[in-house]
Structure formats: C-alpha cells, structure tokens
Amino acid sequence: MERVQIVQAITEIVKRILKHSDFELTDERKAGEIKGWDSLTHMVIITEIEKHFGVKFSFSDILNLTNMGDMFNLLETKLGK
Amino acid sequence: MNIVSYQYLFFLIIVFLCYYLLNDRYKKYLLCFASLAFYAIGQPVYVILLLLSVSINYLVGLSFSTEKSPKRLIFYLSLIFNIGLLVYFKYLGYWLSLINPSLQILQPKTVSTLSNLILPIGISFYTFNAIGYTIDVYLKVMKPERNIMNYITYQAFFPQVLSGPVARGRLLIPQINKTHHLDYGLVVSGLRLILLGYFKKLVIANGLRPYVDAVFNNYTFHNGSTLYFAAFIYFIEVYADFSGYTDIALGTARLFGFDLINNFNKPFTSKSVTDFWRRWHISLSSWCRDYLYYPILYTIRQYQVVAVFAATLITFLVIGFWHGPRLTFAIFGISQFILILLELYISKLVTIHNKKLSIFISIFQHVFTILLMSLFMIFLRLETTEQIFGVFSRIFTSPGKVFLPQEAVLLFGSFGFLLLLIAEIISGKQELTVFISERKRIVRWFVYIFMISLILVCGVFDDNTFIYYQF
Numbered sequence: 001m002e003r004v005q006i007v008q009a010i011t012e013i014v015k016r017i018l019k020h021s022d023f024e025l026t027d028e029r030k031a032g033e034i035k036g037w038d039s040l041t042h043m044v045i046i047t048e049i050e051k052h053f054g055v056k057f058s059f060s061d062i063l064n065l066t067n068m069g070d071m072f073n074l075l076e077t078k079l080g081k
Numbered sequence: 082m083n084i085v086s087y088q089y090l091f092f093l094i095i096v097f098l099c100y101y102l103l104n105d106r107y108k109k110y111l112l113c114f115a116s117l118a119f120y121a122i123g124q125p126v127y128v129i130l131l132l133l134s135v136s137i138n139y140l141v142g143l144s145f146s147t148e149k150s151p152k153r154l155i156f157y158l159s160l161i162f163n164i165g166l167l168v169y170f171k172y173l174g175y176w177l178s179l180i181n182p183s184l185q186i187l188q189p190k191t192v193s194t195l196s197n198l199i200l201p202i203g204i205s206f207y208t209f210n211a212i213g214y215t216i217d218v219y220l221k222v223m224k225p226e227r228n229i230m231n232y233i234t235y236q237a238f239f240p241q242v243l244s245g246p247v248a249r250g251r252l253l254i255p256q257i258n259k260t261h262h263l264d265y266g267l268v269v270s271g272l273r274l275i276l277l278g279y280f281k282k283l284v285i286a287n288g289l290r291p292y293v294d295a296v297f298n299n300y301t302f303h304n305g306s307t308l309y310f311a312a313f314i315y316f317i318e319v320y321a322d323f324s325g326y327t328d329i330a331l332g333t334a335r336l337f338g339f340d341l342i343n344n345f346n347k348p349f350t351s352k353s354v355t356d357f358w359r360r361w362h363i364s365l366s367s368w369c370r371d372y373l374y375y376p377i378l379y380t381i382r383q384y385q386v387v388a389v390f391a392a393t394l395i396t397f398l399v400i401g402f403w404h405g406p407r408l409t410f411a412i413f414g415i416s417q418f419i420l421i422l423l424e425l426y427i428s429k430l431v432t433i434h435n436k437k438l439s440i441f442i443s444i445f446q447h448v449f450t451i452l453l454m455s456l457f458m459i460f461l462r463l464e465t466t467e468q469i470f471g472v473f474s475r476i477f478t479s480p481g482k483v484f485l486p487q488e489a490v491l492l493f494g495s496f497g498f499l500l501l502l503i504a505e506i507i508s509g510k511q512e513l514t515v516f517i518s519e520r521k522r523i524v525r526w527f528v529y530i531f532m533i534s535l536i537l538v539c540g541v542f543d544d545n546t547f548i549y550y551q552f
Contacts, residue, residue, distance in 0.1 A: 038425070039374075039378070039389065040386070040389050040425065043378055043379070043382050043385070043388065043389065044385060046379075046382065047382050047383065047385070057379075059220070059375075059376055059379050059380070060220045060221065060222070062375070062379055063220065063222065063371075063375070064222075
C-alpha cells in the first residue's frame with residue numbers, strides 16, 4: 001500500500017471518530033493538536049487503525065509514536081513496504 | 082540533610098566549588114559521592130538500603146543487554162523487588178495493623194520532624210526512578226547505563242532524592258554522561274530558582290502552617306466556613322511547600338548544568354481537574370501516565386470505554402496510595418478518578434459557541450476548579466476517615482463566621498502567595514524565573530531584594546521539614 005493511501009485511510013478514520021474534518025494529517029502533526037483527540041478517542045483511533053489495516057501494534061510500537069509521521073512509518077513497516 | 086539549613090548551604094558550596102575545580106573526568110565521581118554523602122548525613126543506616134536498590138536495578142538493566150538472559154523473568158522479578166521494597170517499608174506495617182493492632186509496631190513512623198523519622202526518606206522517589214529505568218531499558222527505549230557510579234547518581238541524585246522530582250533515565254542519564262563546564266547563565270538561573278524556592282517555603286508555606294495546624298488539629302471547635310477556608314489555605318501551603326522544594330532541587334541541579342523535570346506548571350491557573358493533574362506533581366502524574374495508564378489502556382484496549390475507566394482508576398489509585406497506606410489516600414485517588422470522568426463526560430455533551438458566555442464560563446471554571454481541589458486536599462491533611470467525615474459534614478452543614486486569628490499569622494503568607502499568583506498569571510506560559518530573567522536589570526534586582534527582604538523579615542525558620550518528605 002502506498003503512503004498516500006495510508007494517510008488517506010487514517011484521515012477518514014479520524015474524521016469518522018472525531019466527527020469533524022478541521023485538520024490535516026501531516027508528518028509533523030501531533031495527536032493532541034487536533035480538536036477532540038483526547039486519551040479516549042486516541043485509544044479508539046488506534047484500535048480502528050489496527051482493524052482497518054489488519055495489524056496489531058505492540059505497546060513499545062505505540063510508546064515510540066511522537067507524531068503522525070511515526071504512525072505512517074510504522075504502518076508502512078507493518079504492511080511490509 | 083534538610084535542604085533548608087545552613088548545613089545544606091555549606092554542603093552545596095563545597096560540592097559546587099569542587100565540581101568546577103576538578104578535572105572533567107572526576108566530576109561524575111564527585112556527584113556520585115556527594116549524592117551518597119548527602120543521603121548518609123540524613124539517614125546513615127538507610128544508605129545500605131539505597132545501595133541495595135541501586136545495585137539490583139543496575140544489574141537488572143545490564144542483564145537486558147545480555148543475549149541469553151531470561152529478560153522477561155528478570156523484569157518481573159525486578160518489579161517485585163522494587164514494589165516489594167516500597168510495600169515493606171511504607172505499607173505493610175500499617176496494613177497489617179489494620180488486621181491486628183498489635184502488629185502496629187511494624188509500621189514505620191511518618192515524618193513530623195526529621196529526628197523522629199524511621200521510614201527511609203526518599204524511598205518513594207528513588208524506587209520510582211528505578212522502576213522507570215528498568216521499564217525503559219526492558220522496552221529498549223534506552224540502553225542500560227554501564228557505569229555504576231553514573232547509575233548511582235541517576236537513582237540517588239542529591240538535589241532530588243528526598244522529595245523528587247521523579248526522574249526519567251532517558252532524560253537524566255545522558256546529562257550525567259555529559260561534561261558540564263561552568264556556565265554563568267545556568268548558575269544565575271539556578272540561584273534564581275533557589276531564591277524563589279526559599280521564598281515559597283519560608284514566607285508562604287511556613288507562614289500559613291500555624292493557622293492550618295491550629296484549625297485542623299482542633300477541627301471539632303470550628304464551623305464549616307472556617308474549615309473550608311483552612312482547607313483552601315492548606316492547598317496554598319502544600320503548593321508553596323512542595324513547589325518551593327522543587328524549585329530548590331531544580332535550582333541546585335542547574336548550578337551543575339542539569340535540567341530536571343519541573344513538578345509544577347502554575348496549578349492555581351487550572352481550569353479543570355484534568356488540567357490540574359497536568360500542572361501538579363507533574364513528574365509523578367506523567368510517570369503514572371507513561372508507566373501505568375498507557376500500558377494498561379493498550380493492553381486491554383479492545384474493551385474501549387471500559388479500558389479507559391480501568392486504566393484511569395488504577396492510575397489514580399496508585400497516585401493516591403503513593404502518598405501513603407491510609408485509606409484516606411485511596412479515597413483521594415478515587416475522588417480524582419470520578420471528577421476526571423465526570424469532566425470527560427460533560428465535555429462531550431456541552432459545547433459553548435457564544436464568545437461572551439465562553440469567557441464567563443472560563444472564569445467560572447478556573448475559580449470552581451481551585452475551590453473544588455481545596456476540598457479534596459483535606460484528604461492529604463487528615464489521617465482518618467472519621468476526621469474527614471467530621472470535617473466534610475461541618476463544611477456542608479455548619480456555615481458561620483470564618484475564624485481569623487488576632488495576630489497577623491496569615492498576613493505574610495497570604496501576601497506572599499498573592500504576589501506569587503499575580504506573577505504567575507502575568508508570566509503567562511513562561512516559567513516564572515525565565516519571565517523574571519527577561520525583565521530590565523532594575524526590575525530583576527528589585528524582585529531579588531524584595532524576596533530576600535521578605536524572607537529575612539517575614540520568613541518562618543522554625544520548622545523546615547517539607548510536607549512531601551513524609552510521602
């Protein structure tokens with residue numbers, strides 16, 4: 001899967017869960033900067049991403065995520081790119 | 082050794098001079114010996130316990146880099162050791178005495194003065210330092226520290242060993258490995274923080290303590306309004322006492338070129354309980370968030386909302402119990418859990434679009450948060466559920482005229498706090514001492530001289546133990 005497709009898919013997931021589209025998921029974007037993205041929605045978003053892409057993140061995978069770019073890189077690795 | 086003492090100032094000057102006069106390769110050894118000496122002067126017997134904890138955790142960290150070691154088994158055994166140490170010294174005697182009162186002899190006394198202390202001072206802090214380190218090395222967030230003296234300095238760094246801030250290996254160990262040269266700016270910044278710390282402790286905290294003690298030690302004689310007012314004053318006292326200690330610790334570390342985690346970010350400007358816990362005892366709350374909340378949440382994330390409930394409850398129970406074994410601390414933790422969940426629920430239901438109403442709501446939120454947290458600070462002050470029930474029932478059923486002493490007992494402490502609060506609000510998002518450093522020279526020196534004058538004229542030097550020594 002291309003990175004662009006990964007970004008698009010995650011954007012749709014986040015829009016669906018946060019119920020708004022007032023954001024752009026750039027590599028530098030951090031979760032807390034987006035309106036409505038709190039600890040509860042963060043966990044829901046992670047779970048939905050896992051379901052959508054058919055992957056499972058370990059705790060240390062999640063611990064090392066500092067921004068959206070890290071998430072995209074992680075997914076590219078998990079999807080075997 | 083009490084950090085508000087001539088002994089400490091003398092110790093600090095000697096270590097500071099030796100540090101910058103020594104050849105670079107010996108600086109680390111000096112810090113290690115200074116940290117052990119600092120601890121030993123206070124509690125010589127418990128240096129053995131500290132060294133035991135340091136040795137075990139150092140070896141555990143190294144074992145994680147060995148190919149064939151049973152890492153998972155060692156990790157869990159190290160957790161059992163560290164938590165077991167804390168439980169034994171801090172909790173076991175008290176909990177056993179609840180089952181059988183004759184076992185109360187096993188309970189170490191909590192501190193009222195340093196001379197009565199039996200509980201190993203700083204054990205909560207240095208044990209949390211150790212647990213955080215072993216988790217980070219186990220999860221490969223950082224490499225283990227191979228130099229034992231560096232590791233001793235990390236776990237027992239003298240500015241923070243007694244009352245924190247709780248350290249993170251990945252932040253502090255690289256600084257220990259770095260060579261620090263004398264930096265005039267950092268030394269001045271450190272001295273500024275130390276001065277602010279002494280101001281908070283000696284003028285505000287010590288100034289307010291007599292009133293708080295007088296009211297709560299005789300709570301049955303006071304009406305609800307007085308008790309609530311005393312709770313608010315106690316909230317200020319704890320903040321000034323603990324943040325004063327933190328400032329002295331951070332300032333001391335900065336003299337040697339070290340940057341420690343700040344424990345406070347203007348908590349009296351909080352606009353919700355959730356916001357409060359991002360601003361209060363930050364080193365502990367962030368430690369619990371990273372090493373408890375997130376691991377629990379992600380392990381059971383398939384349970385979604387229930388996972389958030391469970392992770393939040395366990396985290397706040399631990400924060401509560403971290404303060405001590407009493408049921409009152411557990412109730413404190415549970416109360417914070419309930420308040421945070423209520424806030425999360427309300428924030429999802431209510432969105433204010435009207436700008437003028439938003440401003441009014443914002444002011445209300447700030448004031449309400451402080452008034453609410455004042456009430457719950459009572460759980461940290463009183464020792465039994467009976468006392469708490471007694472105080473709470475009076476607060477809600479017995480209003481009256483607030484008791485104010487005839488002597489100006491509260492005057493200087495309150496005045497000092499008012500100045501501090503105004504300065505914190507004016508400084509906005511900047512750290513207060515950074516804000517001061519950016520003023521004109523005449524303003525800076527006026528502030529320094531004013532603080533020193535208040536310390537000398539209004540400071541209370543009688544009892545200089547810190548509230549958080551007992552935790």
